[in-house]
Amino acid sequence: xxxxxxxxxxxxxxxxxxxxxLRFRHEDPPLAPYLVIALVSVVGNWLGNNGxxxxxxxxxxxxxxxxxxxxxxxxxxxxxxxxx
Numbered sequence: 001x002x003x004x005x006x007x008x009x010x011x012x013x014x015x016x017x018x019x020x021x022l023r024f025r026h027e028d029p030p031l032a033p034y035l036v037i038a039l040v041s042v043v044g045n046w047l048g049n050n051g052x053x054x055x056x057x058x059x060x061x062x063x064x065x066x067x068x069x070x071x072x073x074x075x076x077x078x079x080x081x082x083x084x
Contacts, residue, residue, distance in 0.1 A: 005048025008060050009041040015067050016041075026075050033070055037063045 001007055016037040023029040040063040048056030 003049055005045045005056055005060075008048075009045035012041040012060060012063050012067065013038055016063075016070075019067065019071055023070075023075075033066060037066055040066075 001010075016034050020029060020031075020034045040059050044056040044059040044063070047053075047059065
């Protein structure tokens with residue numbers, strides 16, 4: 001951990017992975033949004049460590065909002081279980 005960007009990208013990745021695992025226990029979530037968060041974390045970390053601080057913060061904020069959006073989604077009801 002050399003910079004704040006390393007810490008922010010790690011926190012975003014842990015949050016996305018944890019949220020995916022929690023959702024995976026209850027339903028079959030799409031993988032794409034979680035991969036977007038992971039890739040944005042990597043790119044934001046690279047930009048931050050190479051002098052693109054404003055762009056890195058903007059990307060990480062966007063990833064954080066996407067994580068919050070995914071966390072606020074309700075669980076989908078299974079039609080087979082609700083008919084029992």
